[in-house]
Structure formats: structure tokens, C-alpha cells
Amino acid sequence: MSPGLKLYGKRVMLAIGVAVNVFALMVTLFTAYSGYIDPDKMPFAGLAGMTFGIWLVLDMLLIAVDLVFKKILALLPFMAMCASAGPVLTFSPVNITNDDLTPDEKSRSFKVMNYNILHFADIEDRYPDGINRTLHYIIEADADVVCLQECDFLTPFSHYCVTKEQIDTLNRMYPYHYIGRSDQSVLSKYPVKNMPLPHELGDKGDIAAYRLTIDGHDLTIFNVHLQSIGLTVSDKELFLELTDVSKDKSLRRIRSQLVSKLYDAYRQRASQARRLRQYVEEIGGNVILCGDFNDIPGCYALRTIEKSGLRDVYAEVAFGPAITYSANRFYFRIDHVLYKGDFHPVSIVRGNVRSSDHYPLLTTYVWNQITDKSTIK
Numbered sequence: 078m079s080p081g082l083k084l085y086g087k088r089v090m091l092a093i094g095v096a097v098n099v100f101a102l103m104v105t106l107f108t109a110y111s112g113y114i115d116p117d118k119m120p121f122a123g124l125a126g127m128t129f130g131i132w133l134v135l136d137m138l139l140i141a142v143d144l145v146f147k148k149i150l151a152l153l154p155f156m157a158m159c160a161s162a163g164p165v166l167t168f169s170p171v172n173i174t175n176d177d178l179t180p181d182e183k184s185r186s187f188k189v190m191n192y193n194i195l196h197f198a199d200i201e202d203r204y205p206d207g208i209n210r211t212l213h214y215i216i217e218a219d220a221d222v223v224c225l226q227e228c229d230f231l232t233p234f235s236h237y238c239v240t241k242e243q244i245d246t247l248n249r250m251y252p253y254h255y256i257g258r259s260d261q262s263v264l265s266k267y268p269v270k271n272m273p274l275p276h277e278l279g280d281k282g283d284i285a286a287y288r289l290t291i292d293g294h295d296l297t298i299f300n301v302h303l304q305s306i307g308l309t310v311s312d313k314e315l316f317l318e319l320t321d322v323s324k325d326k327s328l329r330r331i332r333s334q335l336v337s338k339l340y341d342a343y344r345q346r347a348s349q350a351r352r353l354r355q356y357v358e359e360i361g362g363n364v365i366l367c368g369d370f371n372d373i374p375g376c377y378a379l380r381t382i383e384k385s386g387l388r389d390v391y392a393e394v395a396f397g398p399a400i401t402y403s404a405n406r407f408y409f410r411i412d413h414v415l416y417k418g419d420f421h422p423v424s425i426v427r428g429n430v431r432s433s434d435h436y437p438l439l440t441t442y443v444w445n446q447i448t449d450k451s452t453i454k
Contacts, residue, residue, distance in 0.1 A: 091147065098153035101139055105132040105154075109161035112375040116343035123343035124336065127373055127409070129164065167375045168410075169398040170391065176424045178443070185444040186423070187291050189298070190220035191367040191414055193435035196227050196260075197237045200404060200434055204238040210432040212243045215264075216250065218428065218439055221291070223251065223264040224300040226283070226369045226435075231256055253289075261285035261300045261368075272297070275356065284353065294419065294444055297360055299353070301368035303378060304345035306338050346371065350378035357385040363418030365442075369435065370413050379413060387415035390422045390440055399427050404434035412438055420444045 104125075111126035136154035143151035158165070178186055194211050203210065215223060231254065233241045248254075251264035255271050261283050263269060272286040283302035288295065357364055366387055372378050374391070383389065391399070391414065401412040412435055416422060420442045428437040 094143070094147055094150050098139060098143065098150050101132065101136055102153050102157040105129075105136055105157040106160055108132050109164040109375075112164075112377050112380050114377065116340070116347045116377055120340035120343050123372070123377060124339055126376060129161075129375075130168065133158065133161070133165065164375050167389070167392050168373075170393070170395050172394050172396055174394050174396075174424065176441075178423065178441075182423070182443050185292065186441055187222070187444075188218075188220040188439060188441050189365060189367065189414075190215065190218055190223045190437055190439045191226075191300075191412060192223065192428075192437035193226040193302070193369045193412065193433060194228050195433040195435070196229065197234065197239050199237065199432040201431060203432070207238050207240065209238045209240070209243060210430055212239060212247065214428055214430040214432075214437065216243065216246055218437070219250070220439060221266050222269075222289070222298065224298060224367055225262040225264070226300070226302040227260050228262040229256065229260045231262070255285075255287065257283075257285045257300075259283035259285065259302075261302060263287050263298070263300060265289060267291055275352075284349070292444060294363060296363045296365065296418070299357070299364070299366040299368070301353070301366065301370070303349050303368070303370045303372070304342050305371045306335075306342045342371065343377070346376075346378040347381065350381040354382050354385045357382070357387065363420060365414070365416050367412075367414040367438070367440075369411060371411050373409050373411060374413070379415075382415060386417045388417060390414040390416055390425050391438075394422050395425050401427060401436045401438065402434060403436075412436070414438055414440050416442070419446065 107122075108125045108129040111122040111129075114122035116123050136158050139154040140151045143149075143154070192211075192215070197209055197211055199210060231244060231247070233239055233244055247264065251266060253265040253267060253269045254263060255269060256262045257271075263285070265287075267289045269287045269289040272288050274284060274286055285300045287298045287300070289298070290296070353366070357366065364387065366382065370376070370378060374389070379389070391410070399410050400408050401410045402408070414422075414425065423441050423443055425438060425440045428439060430437065
């Protein structure tokens, strides 16, 4: 091969390398900050954001390849990762916290669980010793307040091994509970009052609000289940087929059945988030907003709600990535906990019970100051 042809070949390979690295940089940044884009204007942004983790992995692979063939090009994916540091820490925070509470902090602490329980069904169809694993976990965790999604009953049910003994134990532990009309329920060791919500908040998404007093502090808890994708059984089978490497995949098949539903869900969640933000701003005070958001960290709905002053508990006290939904080959953290007020989180733990299609989140909070209970009427 002539020297001229070799030189031409090197230039072509360099051009391809530059193009690939520039493309990866641009897509990484777009997926990283897609949560700032209103789905009403560009619904594709929400879908793109779900691939952010994949592009981070590709950037790391590109760095390794570039260091072997053309070191200077490694700066491009490295710059993409550095510029995406904020979203990266939202997905995978690196907080080093001390979960051990002092006696004074323990006296001011309380725990809140968030859990989509799939109506007490067990996706693995496992009922060891005739015990419902979801209920067993809730009882063992012993949180002060439990916010449940997809919970429309609290009575024995033999089909899912929901026993009378478990229900009786739950009633003793949580004398105050409210089973909502929209599958949103709350169990509490403290007196709890269901708060009526503006009509527009109840459209489509399941949203409930409760007012309770813990250690002399008034607290409002929002229990939310934002608009789901609404996949039918056939849709889920299609996605499983699509992600099965042993089968042929047809993008055309998913466009009509999956993508359109995703786009519609992004728009509806954005609308719900805007209304929620307005209502949180109106009521003020101490607020916890938790539930199944059906969307990933950094999404538009979360960012919109956070504009009310709410802060992401996981981003503040957790370490590393987490998955809270793992059914049908969807592996994402779509359950979130937000807060604001005269208290702060010290830990958030994802339970490992594998009965529902969601994992529970257990958050420990500490009040910033003690209220003199003798002054409370």
C-alpha cells in the first residue's frame, strides 16, 4: 500500500473517531439534561432520558478505546461525563452518612415507608409458611407512617395469603389508617386526617394527602401514584420479546404500541406535577411527598415538583444507584421521596423484599428542634 493511501486511511479513521466521540458527547448531554425539557414541547426528551445510564457506559468504553488508538479523543467523552456530573449524582449519589443516631436524635426521629404493594400480590408466587411477604416486611420494618400505593383493602385474603393474624398485628401497630378510593392508603401510629384535594389533582393520577402531628410538629404527607405508561398485557409481552436477544426485534412494532403510550404518560405526569407544585406551595409547612412517580431521577415531573422547595431525599443521603422497579425488564428507580420543612433525612434504605414489582423505601427523619409537648393542646 502506498504511503499516500495509508495517510488517507488514517485520516478517514480519525474523522470517524472524531465523529463518533462528538456524537456520543452530544447525546450524553442531551439525555443527561432531558429532564429540563417540557414533554408538551418535546416528549421524546423523556424517553431519551431513560437511556442516560447507557450513554455513560458507552462514554467509559470510548475513553478506553481512545486511549489505545488516539489519546486526545478521550477528552471528548471525559468532558461529557464531567459536564453530566450533576445528573450522574442524582442517579447515583455518593453521600457518606452516619446512620447511627444519638439518644437525642432518636428521641426526635421518625420513619416513613413508601411502598407500591401491587394489591398484596406476590410476583414470584412465594408464600413461605402461608405468610404474605409484603405484609411481613411492613410489620418487621415498623415504620411510624406507611404510605402504600395499589392498596385497596386491608382485610384477610386467602388467595394472597393475607392472614387474619397479619391484619390483626397491623391494626395493633397502626391504629390510624385510611384506605383511599384511588388505591392510595396510609397506615399511621399517629392520628391522621385525610385532606380533601382540589378536583384537578385527582384527574388520572392517584394523589392523596394526609395531615398528622408527630412529636408536636404538624406534617402534611402526599402519597402519589403519577400517571403510568398504561401497558396492556400484550404490550408487556411485546417489550419482553423486544428485549430477548434470541428473537428478532422490530422497532416498527413498538412505535405504535409503546412509544405513543410513553409520550402520553410523560405529558400527563408533567401536568400532574405542575398542579402538585402549586398545591404544595399553597399549603406550606412541613411536607413529605412520596410515591410511585413512574419516572426516573431528574425527570421533568420531579424537577417541576422540586421547584416548590421540596428536596430529593435519595440524592441527599443515599450512596450509589438503586432500582425500585424491576418487572418486565424495566430496571429503574421510579419511586421517590421528597421533603421540606423543620426536619431532615438521615437515611433512606431500599428494602430487598421481592414480592411486589416495586421495592419499598424506608426513610428516617429527625426533627430539627424539639417542641415542648406540654404546650400542645
